[in-house]
Amino acid sequence: MRPRIAIFSLTSCEGCSLAILELEDQLLSILDAVEIVNFREGMTERSWDIDIGFVDGAVSTPEDKREVEHFRECCTKLVAIGACACLGGLNTLKNYQDEDEYRAYVYGDCAKYFPTTPAQPISAVVNVDHELPGCPMVKEEFLKFVTFALAGRTFKLPEDPVCVECKKKGILCLYEKGIICLGPITRGGCNAICPSYGAKCEGCRGIVAEDALKAAGVNLREQYDVDLADVLADVRMFGAYQEKTLP
Amino acid sequence: MLDRVLSRKRLLELVDELAHARRIVGPVKQNDHYFYEPVDRADRLDLDFSYCVYGPKAFLLPPTQTLFRFKQHAGTFETTPEHNDEPLGIIGVHPCDVNAIRLLDHAFANTHPDEHYLTRRRQTFIVGIDCPGPCTEGVFCGDMHGNEATTGFDVMCYPLSRDDTGGDVRYGVVFGTDAGREFILYAQAGDPPSVEDERAFERYQIEKQAAFPQQIPYGVDTLPDLLERSYDSLLWQATARRCYSCGSCNLSCPTCYCFNMFDEQELALGTGERKREWDGCQLRSFAEVAGGHNFREAPASRLRHRIYRKAKWVKEREGIAGCVGCARCDRACTAKISSVEIYNQLAEER
Numbered sequence: 001m002r003p004r005i006a007i008f009s010l011t012s013c014e015g016c017s018l019a020i021l022e023l024e025d026q027l028l029s030i031l032d033a034v035e036i037v038n039f040r041e042g043m044t045e046r047s048w049d050i051d052i053g054f055v056d057g058a059v060s061t062p063e064d065k066r067e068v069e070h071f072r073e074c075c076t077k078l079v080a081i082g083a084c085a086c087l088g089g090l091n092t093l094k095n096y097q098d099e100d101e102y103r104a105y106v107y108g109d110c111a112k113y114f115p116t117t118p119a120q121p122i123s124a125v126v127n128v129d130h131e132l133p134g135c136p137m138v139k140e141e142f143l144k145f146v147t148f149a150l151a152g153r154t155f156k157l158p159e160d161p162v163c164v165e166c167k168k169k170g171i172l173c174l175y176e177k178g179i180i181c182l183g184p185i186t187r188g189g190c191n192a193i194c195p196s197y198g199a200k201c202e203g204c205r206g207i208v209a210e211d212a213l214k215a216a217g218v219n220l221r222e223q224y225d226v227d228l229a230d231v232l233a234d235v236r237m238f239g240a241y242q243e244k245t246l247p
Numbered sequence: 248m249l250d251r252v253l254s255r256k257r258l259l260e261l262v263d264e265l266a267h268a269r270r271i272v273g274p275v276k277q278n279d280h281y282f283y284e285p286v287d288r289a290d291r292l293d294l295d296f297s298y299c300v301y302g303p304k305a306f307l308l309p310p311t312q313t314l315f316r317f318k319q320h321a322g323t324f325e326t327t328p329e330h331n332d333e334p335l336g337i338i339g340v341h342p343c344d345v346n347a348i349r350l351l352d353h354a355f356a357n358t359h360p361d362e363h364y365l366t367r368r369r370q371t372f373i374v375g376i377d378c379p380g381p382c383t384e385g386v387f388c389g390d391m392h393g394n395e396a397t398t399g400f401d402v403m404c405y406p407l408s409r410d411d412t413g414g415d416v417r418y419g420v421v422f423g424t425d426a427g428r429e430f431i432l433y434a435q436a437g438d439p440p441s442v443e444d445e446r447a448f449e450r451y452q453i454e455k456q457a458a459f460p461q462q463i464p465y466g467v468d469t470l471p472d473l474l475e476r477s478y479d480s481l482l483w484q485a486t487a488r489r490c491y492s493c494g495s496c497n498l499s500c501p502t503c504y505c506f507n508m509f510d511e512q513e514l515a516l517g518t519g520e521r522k523r524e525w526d527g528c529q530l531r532s533f534a535e536v537a538g539g540h541n542f543r544e545a546p547a548s549r550l551r552h553r554i555y556r557k558a559k560w561v562k563e564r565e566g567i568a569g570c571v572g573c574a575r576c577d578r579a580c581t582a583k584i585s586s587v588e589i590y591n592q593l594a595e596e597r
């Protein structure tokens with residue numbers, strides 16, 4: 001029996017769901033191996049009898065909360081995909097702003113018809129079996145997850161930071177150019193895509209371990225002449241919900 | 248004793264000849280830094296390079312490498328090993344990296360011969376370029392004796408003199424292997440060394456000795472004992488509180504040879520590949536074993552492990568130093584943790 005798969009979106013750009021469609025070369029073999037039964041981006045029929053449900057987007061409205069609770073009931077396994085679903089993502093930036101102001105900014109005069117809540121990762125609302133973080137989700141990691149699920153193997157996220165991938169690719173570390181990069185504290189698995197293009201890592205796959213965040217606090221205070229508030233703003237971009245203030 | 252003297256121009260001509268039979272890799276400048284890169288013509292190489300950000304290890308032990316492919320069908324299981332035997336020429340290897348390769352050679356040939364490494368290595372031709380002085384600040388190759396290579400290369404070129412107007416360099420050449428001898432002599436390249444050349448080489452050696460400042464005042468020979476007595480030092484914890492466990496020190500080190508293995512399956516599940524990838528003892532899951540137990544859970548125990556490997560254990564086990572003093576670990580560390588500093592601080596604690 002092919003596993004029955006669903007792909008859902010909450011508050012997000014739905015880029016992670018689209019990333020699945022971008023797996024063009026493998027899409028047909030995925031469709032051979034699984035049965036997609038519910039996918040707004042890709043089909044019209046719907047079923048609610050689901051083995052694995054993938055969810056992108058943060059819980060950012062009362063409606064999101066109801067939906068994700070429903071997904072949880074319908075799916076044997078629930079998998080958060082992308083920074084929004086895993087970490088709250090960019091949506092959590094609003095948690096640091098005045099609610100009336102941002103609602104007026106986004107919805108204008110209609111603000112009163114659109115209740116919102118502080119943005120949360122879905123794990124804050126329901127039990128999540130797996131997380132595939134990243135902005136967008138790393139599509140190769142999605143493929144690996146599906147392959148592991150089919151083979152009955154235990155899937156584990158990489159526990160090494162982004163720096164490992166820079167070294168494997170042999171690229172020059174951005175610190176050599178005086179740029180503070182979040183790579184040492186960020187979960188790898190993205191193939192160091194940002195540093196590969198000369199852009200600092202902004203932490204979209206989340207903080208890899210609490211001790212790394214602690215080390216960052218010490219290093220930035222003692223070893224670097226930087227404004228901690230700037231670095232914290234970078235950490236907050238994707239990591240606001242997991243923010244444990246720098247020690 | 249020199250075997251030959253040769254101009255750089257002639258050397259590069261020989262490399263162009265070599266390129267007919269081998270893939271050529273050597274130092275190429277990118278902005279302000281040098282990297283080992285494949286080139287199609289010898290004149291793309293910059294043999295005046297200071298140091299390459301990473302050593303040439305990736306060409307012998309690739310960051311990720313397929314060991315064998317597997318196929319499952321009708322109750323049978325088939326494996327096909329994968330070996331890369333493409334002839335390779337690494338041109339412009341400084342003594343530290345030659346010595347690092349010597350250690351890899353030993354580690355991969357000793358106890359469990361590793362055909363994946365050894366096949367590549369057998370097909371690799373190495374042209375060394377000696378360093379008359381430190382390539383950059385902070386290197387401690389002089390202390391570690393990493394700055395002198397006596398074996399591990401096919402030919403080693405000592406830049407004896409430089410013609411500042413034309414930019415050509417006169418190399419004193421030492422053959423390390425028969426292949427190296429043939430490389431120069433079949434082409435009848437260069438000249439036999441004259442008495443003056445030998446004198447110039449002696450002067451070169453003396454000036455070189457003086458050019459490398461001592462970075463470890465107590466001497467590297469004291470390190471194994473020092474470490475033996477420093478197992479419980481508070482320094483490990485004090486330093487490791489800055490450590491990200493990012494592994495940059497390991498993965499930029501030319502002597503680190505640890506790897507991890509994993510299987511990559513196709514979606515159809517019947518076929519796949521067993522691969523290996525670089526691993527490093529500073530990474531969190533390095534010492535995690537089945538059942539989830541991690542026998543080096545604390546960053547301090549991982550830092551201590553690395554330093555012990557570099558200055559004590561590898562030497563005891565392989566008979567070749569585990570560190571060549573290139574300071575790539577120190578430069579790669581965004582927490583500015585320095586192994587030289589650790590050695591010196593431990594010595595001062597005592």
Ligand code: SF4
Nearest residue numbers: 163166173174181183
């Ligand atoms: S560029 Fe960033 S991710 Fe890459 S090695 Fe440097 S700090 Fe780590």
Ligand code: SF4
Nearest residue numbers: 500570571573574576
């Ligand atoms: S431990 Fe550091 S100095 Fe020693 S060989 Fe490795 S990178 Fe070079």
Ligand code: SF4
Nearest residue numbers: 341343378382388573
């Ligand atoms: S570390 Fe020493 S041997 Fe290596 S390139 Fe620099 S000066 Fe030469």
Ligand code: SF4
Nearest residue numbers: 490491493494496580
């Ligand atoms: S490079 Fe520095 S921070 Fe990273 S693991 Fe090594 S010692 Fe720790």
